[in-house]
Amino acid sequence: MVTWKRRLLFGAAAAVAVGIAAFTLMVVKDRTYVTSPAYTLTAEPNGAVAVVYYSRSGHSEAVAREAARLFNAPIARIEADYPRDMTGQRRAASDAKAEKLPHITVEPVDLSPVRRLYLVSPTWMFRPATPLWAYVAQTDLTGKEVVLVTTGNSRFEQSETDAFARAVEARGGHLVQHVFLRRGRIFWQKSREALLQEARIHLSERAPALKP
Numbered sequence: 001m002v003t004w005k006r007r008l009l010f011g012a013a014a015a016v017a018v019g020i021a022a023f024t025l026m027v028v029k030d031r032t033y034v035t036s037p038a039y040t041l042t043a044e045p046n047g048a049v050a051v052v053y054y055s056r057s058g059h060s061e062a063v064a065r066e067a068a069r070l071f072n073a074p075i076a077r078i079e080a081d082y083p084r085d086m087t088g089q090r091r092a093a094s095d096a097k098a099e100k101l102p103h104i105t106v107e108p109v110d111l112s113p114v115r116r117l118y119l120v121s122p123t124w125m126f127r128p129a130t131p132l133w134a135y136v137a138q139t140d141l142t143g144k145e146v147v148l149v150t151t152g153n154s155r156f157e158q159s160e161t162d163a164f165a166r167a168v169e170a171r172g173g174h175l176v177q178h179v180f181l182r183r184g185r186i187f188w189q190k191s192r193e194a195l196l197q198e199a200r201i202h203l204s205e206r207a208p209a210l211k212p
C-alpha cells in the first residue's frame with residue numbers, strides 16, 4: 001500500500017517537473033530572437049518581386065531573407081509592438097483571436113513595379129499574424145500576385161488562409177500560393193537549414209509561374 005502511494009507521489013512529482021521544464025523552455029524560446037544573415041540586393045534587383053515580412057522571434061525573418069536572396073528582391077520589415085515576453089505573447093494571442101489589427105510601421109519599399117509580392121509571417125492562432133493583416137489593410141495591391149508564406153510550430157486553418165485571400169482581393173491583389181512551413185513543436189524542431197531548404201523548394205520548384 002505504502003509502495004503504491006510512493007509510486008503515485010513519484011509519478012506526480014515527475015509530471016510536475018516535466019511541466020515546469022516545458023514551461024521554462026517555452027518562456028526561454030519565446031524571449032530569444034533567432035538571428036539570420038541580412039540580405040543586401042546585388043546590382044541588378046528583380047523589379048518584379050518584393051518581400052515584406054513580420055517576425056517576432058526571427059524564424060519568419062530567416063525565411064523572408066531567403067526568399068529575397070532567391071529572387072534578388074527588395075525586402076522590408078514590418079514592426080509591431082509584441083514584446084518577446086509573456087505580455088507580448090498574450091497580446092499576440094488575444095489580438096489574433098479578436099482579429100484586432102495592431103499599429104504597424106513598415107520599412108520603405110517601392111511596390112509600384114512589383115508584380116509578385118511575398119508576404120511572410122508567423123502563424124498565430126491558425127492564421128497569419130496580425131501585423132500581416134494590418135499591412136494588407138493599408139496597402140494598395142492592385143494587379144499584384146501575392147504569395148503568403150507562414151511559419152508555424154504545428155498547423156494552420158485553411159478557412160483562415162481563405163479569409164486572408166479575401167483581404168488581399170479587397171485591396172486589388174490576388175493570392176496565388178500559400179506556403180506553410182511547419183517548424184515542429186517546441187521539443188522537436190527543424191534545423192534552420194532544413195527550414196530554408198523547404199522554403200526554397202516551395203518558392204522555386206513548386207511556385208506558380210509569374211504572369212507576364
Ligand SMILES: Cc1cc2nc3c(=O)[nH]c(=O)nc-3n(C[C@H](O)[C@H](O)[C@H](O)COP(=O)(O)O)c2cc1C
Pocket residue numbers: 054055056057058059060061089090092093121122123124125126127151152153154155156183
Ligand atoms: C501567440 C502565438 C500563437 C501561435 N499560434 C500558432 C498556431 O496556431 N499554429 C502554429 O503552427 N504555430 C503557432 N505559433 C508558433 C509560431 O507561429 C512559430 O513559432 C513561428 O515560426 C514563429 O515565427 P517568428 O520567429 O518569425 O516570430 C504561435 C505563436 C504565438 C506566439
